[in-house]
Amino acid sequence: MGLVLAKLWRLLWSGKDHKIIIVGLDNAGKTTILYNWVTGDVVDTKPTIGSNVEEVTYHNLRLVMWDIGGQESLRNSWSSYYTHTNVMVVVIDSTDAARLPLIKQLMYDMLAHEDLAKASLLVLANKQDMPNARSAAEISSDLGLLTLKTRKWQIHGCSAIKESFLSTIQGQLFFQVEIV
DSSP states (O other): OHHHHHHHHHHHHHOOEEEEEEEOSTTSSHHHHHHHHHHSSOOOOOOOSSEEEEEEEETTEEEEEEEEOOSGGGGGGGGGGOTTEEEEEEEEETTOGGGHHHHHHHHHHHHTSGGGTTOEEEEEEEOTTSTTOOOHHHHHHHHTGGGOSSSOEEEEEOOTTOHHHHHHHHHHHHHHHHHO
16 A cells, blocks of 8 residues: 555656547547636537647646547558557447447557557446447447556446536546556
């Protein structure tokens, strides 16, 4: 317990930037989640061409958050954002079961990249407010997350348009950074 508290204390007072990349397929809700975290409000967004970057400070913990566009034409550029990443957030559209195999393959390709070897993984099963959404447990199974034995990971259901869902998830993001 003392070791964990000591590490937490060091991180909170280190003044170090922690890099977060937010990835996922187009229309998964990445940008809505980013700006909900930054502003505390649900904002209207447009498809991201390239990336959005925002900084969030929590106590003395600075998070530099990169929201990377998910359109097929942009996915080849994702690896240019990997360097020095502490946490990789993968946003999944829980209502889009047909594209789960695609995001699974992309996610495992990212996890195999040497620049992400030490990054923890936070999977957000978004759009849980929709009636046909797959649960976080179902998505965890679909993605084979239990096979990740050497990677720190978590999965949470959320709704990018419901602040109550995201406030809990934001706490999990800070926790992921603290354990890196």
